[in-house]
Amino acid sequence: MTTTAPEITPKSAARKGWMSLLAKARPAELAALMRDVPAPGFVWLRPPQIGGVMLRGRMGGTGAPFNLGEMTVTRCALKLDSGEVGHAYVQGRDKTHAERAAVVDALMQTDRAEVIREAVLAPLDEAATTRAGARAAKAAATKVDFFTMVRGED
Amino acid sequence: MYVAVKGGERAIDNAHAWLAEERRGDTAVAELTVAQIREQMSLAVNRVMAEGSLYDPDLAALAIKQSRGDLIEAIFLIRAYRTTLPRIGHAEPVDTGAMACDRRISATFKDVPGGQVLGPTFDYTHRLLDFALEAEGLDPRAETAAPQEGEMPRVTEYLDRDGLIQAEEHSDEAPPDMTRQPMEYPAGRPLRLQALTRGDEGFVLSMAYSTQRGYGRNHPFVGELRIGRVSVEMDIPELGFAVDIGEVTLTECETVNQFTGSRTEPAQFTRGYGLVFGQTERKAISMALVDRALRWEELGEDSEGAPAQDEEFVLAHADNIQATGFLEHIKLPHYVDFQSELELVRKLRREAAQSDMKEAAE
Numbered sequence: 277m278t279t280t281a282p283e284i285t286p287k288s289a290a291r292k293g294w295m296s297l298l299a300k301a302r303p304a305e306l307a308a309l310m311r312d313v314p315a316p317g318f319v320w321l322r323p324p325q326i327g328g329v330m331l332r333g334r335m336g337g338t339g340a341p342f343n344l345g346e347m348t349v350t351r352c353a354l355k356l357d358s359g360e361v362g363h364a365y366v367q368g369r370d371k372t373h374a375e376r377a378a379v380v381d382a383l384m385q386t387d388r389a390e391v392i393r394e395a396v397l398a399p400l401d402e403a404a405t406t407r408a409g410a411r412a413a414k415a416a417a418t419k420v421d422f423f424t425m426v427r428g429e430d
Numbered sequence: 431m432y433v434a435v436k437g438g439e440r441a442i443d444n445a446h447a448w449l450a451e452e453r454r455g456d457t458a459v460a461e462l463t464v465a466q467i468r469e470q471m472s473l474a475v476n477r478v479m480a481e482g483s484l485y486d487p488d489l490a491a492l493a494i495k496q497s498r499g500d501l502i503e504a505i506f507l508i509r510a511y512r513t514t515l516p517r518i519g520h521a522e523p524v525d526t527g528a529m530a531c532d533r534r535i536s537a538t539f540k541d542v543p544g545g546q547v548l549g550p551t552f553d554y555t556h557r558l559l560d561f562a563l564e565a566e567g568l569d570p571r572a573e574t575a576a577p578q579e580g581e582m583p584r585v586t587e588y589l590d591r592d593g594l595i596q597a598e599e600h601s602d603e604a605p606p607d608m609t610r611q612p613m614e615y616p617a618g619r620p621l622r623l624q625a626l627t628r629g630d631e632g633f634v635l636s637m638a639y640s641t642q643r644g645y646g647r648n649h650p651f652v653g654e655l656r657i658g659r660v661s662v663e664m665d666i667p668e669l670g671f672a673v674d675i676g677e678v679t680l681t682e683c684e685t686v687n688q689f690t691g692s693r694t695e696p697a698q699f700t701r702g703y704g705l706v707f708g709q710t711e712r713k714a715i716s717m718a719l720v721d722r723a724l725r726w727e728e729l730g731e732d733s734e735g736a737p738a739q740d741e742e743f744v745l746a747h748a749d750n751i752q753a754t755g756f757l758e759h760i761k762l763p764h765y766v767d768f769q770s771e772l773e774l775v776r777k778l779r780r781e782a783a784q785s786d787m788k789e790a791a792e
Contacts, residue, residue: 367676
C-alpha cells in the first residue's frame with residue numbers, strides 16, 4: 277500500500293533488496309556469516325548512531341496515516357579504501373550489526389559482490405525464509421475446519 | 431512557594447541499595463536474565479513496548495527486570511529512554527494487508543477467504559491453573575501443517591467493495607505527532623489514534639467496556655482481528671529510495687459498527703480501528719471501540735454525553751505515565767504547602783473561638 281515510492285532502477289531495486297535483508301537479519305546470524313569474509317579497510321562517513329524512527333499506521337488499514345510509536349534503529353555510513361560507500365539502517369541498538377551491514381552494502385558494489393552474495397546474503401535469505409515458513413506452518417495448523425451437521429439446499 | 435530542603439541523601443542511597451537487594455530476591459533462586467523475560471514474559475514485554483511507545487523487546491525486558499515487574503514503572507523507564515533518542519525520521523505507513531499472520535479471525539464472516547486462523551491464543555483454554563508448568567524442562571511443540579498460499583484479504587474490503595461500509599479516505603498527509611507538539615482539542619482522529627495506541631490498557635479497556643454497557647453504545651462486531659509481522663519501510667534520503675529497516679509484530683482490529691444513513695445516503699456500516707505494537711489483542715479491540723465512540727461527531731451522530739464520547743476526557747486521562755506522575759507526586763514532600771494550610775486552619779479555628787467567646791460575653 278506504499279504509494280509514495282517512486283519508480284526505482286533495477287540496480288537500486290537490487291540494493292534495496294539486500295539492505296532490507298540485512299536490516300532484518302538476526303545480528304548473531306550476520307556476525308557468524310561474516311567471520312570468514314576478509315574485513316576490508318574503511319573510514320567512517322557517519323559512525324553508528326542509535327536513534328528512533330516513528331512508525332505509522334493507516335486508519336482502517338488503508339486510510340489516512342497516524343503515528344503509531346517509535347522503534348529503535350541504528351544507522352551508519354562508511355567508505356571502503358577502494359572508494360565504495362556503504363549505508364546501513366538496521367533495527368535495534370547493535371552498532372556492530374550496523375557496521376557489518378554497511379560493510380556488506382559497500383562490498384556488494386565491488387567485484388567481490390558474487391562471493392558476498394553466496395557467503396552472506398543467500399544464507400541470510402534462507403534463514404529468513406525458514407523462520408517465516410516455520411511460523412506459517414504453525415499458523416496453518418490452527419486454521420479452523422468448519423463442518424456442518426446438516427447442510428442447506430446445496 | 432518552594433523552599434529548598436536539603437538532607438536525606440544517605441537515607442535515599444540506602445533505600446536504593448535495599449531496593450536493589452529486594453529486586454534480586456532470594457539469592458538461592460536463580461536470577462532472571464533479560465533474554466528469559468523477553469522470551470517467556472513476552473506479553474508483558476509487548477505491553478511495555480506498546481504503552482512505552484517504543485518497539486524494542488530487549489529494552490522492554492530490561493525495564494521489566496529493573497522495575498521488579500511493575501509494568502507502569504517499566505513503561506516510565508522506556509518513555510524516559512525514548513526521550514534521549516535522536517529522531518532519525520519516520521517510516522512509511524505499515525501495510526497490514528501484507529501482514530504475515532500468526533492469527534487472523536473474523537467474528538462476522540465464518541467462511542472468510544484465508545480462513546479463521548486461531549494462532550497461539552488463550553481463547554478456548556479452560557482458565558484452570560496448569561500445575562505441570564511448575565515442573566521445569568518442559569519442551570512443548572506446536573503442530574504444523576502446510577503453510578497457506580496466497581493473500582489474507584481484509585474482511586472490510588468485501589463490505590467496502592459493495593459500498594456497505596463507510597470508506598476510509600486514502601491520503602498521505604503527514605499526521606500530527608503528540609510527542610512533538612502539545613495536545614490541543616479538538617484533536618482529530620490521527621492524534622486520537624496515536625494517544626489510544628499508547629494509552630493505558632486498563633483505561634482503554636474500561637472506556638470500551640462502558641460503551642458496551644450503554645454509555646455511548648455503538649454495536650461493534652469484530653470484523654477482523656489479525657496478529658503478525660509487518661515490514662517497516664523508510665525512505666532513505668541519501669539513497670533516494672526506500673528500504674526495509676526492520677520488522678515488527680502488530681495487532682490490528684477492525685470493528686464493523688452500527689450503521690448510519692440519511693435521506694441522501696444509503697445505510698452503511700461504520701468502522702472503529704485499533705492497531706497496537708506486539709500481540710496485544712485486548713488493547714487493540716478496546717482501542718477500536720473507543721475510536722468508534724469518539725467518532726460520533728464526524729459520523730453525524732448526536733452525543734449522548736457519555737465519557738467514552740468525550741475526546742478531552744478520554745485523551746487527557748489515557749496516559750498512565752502522566753496519570754501516575756501526577757498521582758504519585760502527592761506522596762513526595764509537601765511540607766511547606768502543608769504548613770501553610772495548617773497555619774490557615776489554626777487561624778480559622780482561633781478566629782472562630784474568639785468570636786464564640788465574644789458572643790458568650792455579650
